[in-house]
Amino acid sequence: MSFCDAIWEEVTPLRRAILDHPFLAELADGTLPSESFQHYIMQDSLYLAEYARVLAIAAARAPSGAGRLEFSDGAKVAVQVEESLHQSYFAQFGVTIGMADASEATPVCLGYTSYLASLAATRSYEELIAGILPCFWVYWEVGCDIKPRAASPNPYASWIDTYAAPAFGEATDRVRALVDEAAADASATTRTAMAQAFRMATRYEWMFWDSAYKRAGWPI
Template structure:
């Protein structure tokens, strides 16, 4: 959530702050809130109002255009997201009707995907313009592999599919195309473009998790999967990447921003196709007669 410096971009805060004197506003902005000023503010009933102004003044500044960039991205994929929530794979997760073999297929394919996603994150981390971003993305890469090993591995083991099955599974066509799209974006594009390509995986899963956890699932394995993406820890990871995206949008050239939007939309479409791939248990055409 970005408010900009002081009250820029929030008319309500501008009106609240307008009631304070110039000296009071200067003290708020510089952090020099002296006892006498506090007494004056309390005495004339403006303490609550100025407290809100103080909060706004301490928040990091960010141009409105940058703060709105991820909102623009989401608006472009809203139709895809709506269709995603209606997909029988996801509705089957919550009502318990999803066949187990399709969920197993999904987990095996997602394991392959997460390994590729982790590689893409590491390559993007090497391009990060800020050291803290590089460290964050590298940590996310490790977490992606851990997620595959922990949750996926445990559920698959309960289905009778061991580690050998996870390693021997070949990527389905959609999975192959999606992961190649991500690697190309990360390797050939700017940091902003690579980040935009990876963002839908973070963001859509977070939104899906928040929606599905409201419905719950009678199937314990499905509920464990839902809980993973609806939890606070995952939310923090998504918010970190959203903050990176908005910060990059602040200085990105118009052409880079346009390219980032295209890559984001394409990845969102691939996310929908991934669910569909699992639902259909997609396979390559036979190579032998």
């Protein structure tokens, strides 16, 4: 069994908790309060800005041309998605320029992006890309899970379509292949660290949606 298949199976309970989260259940049936989605997209915009930087670092550290191309393309796409949030979702869900400019990362958003940045700055390339992968793979699974059962019409249809799109699945597969390639050449100690990075990032994925559902901010 490949590294990715093994760690994906290991985190099955966490993946199930993500798919069962009320944020995604209500998003699928179109009943998610717009205020919760508004919170989510503002935080996602802040997340993507930092995720793009992490992807760019992964591209710079990649030992192969395939890795450099994939992660540099991913960084570009993350920036483009961030910009599209401002142009489409922000307008659709009533996020003004002033609101966007005044927003700051919540504890969960800051924790997630800071964790990825710490991998990029202080850990191995292998750990870094293992921590990057859940943002691709979890969203692909969520998109594929929600798409067949989503209500129609649905105010969140375009979001669902983005992450259920075959092109997004293909990008996920390419990143998985890079992670498996890195794991195959890594020591047992490095593979253990890779698994921990994957688990930690997957936990943050659940926490990100939970924080948005509760519209959580700083407690003080």
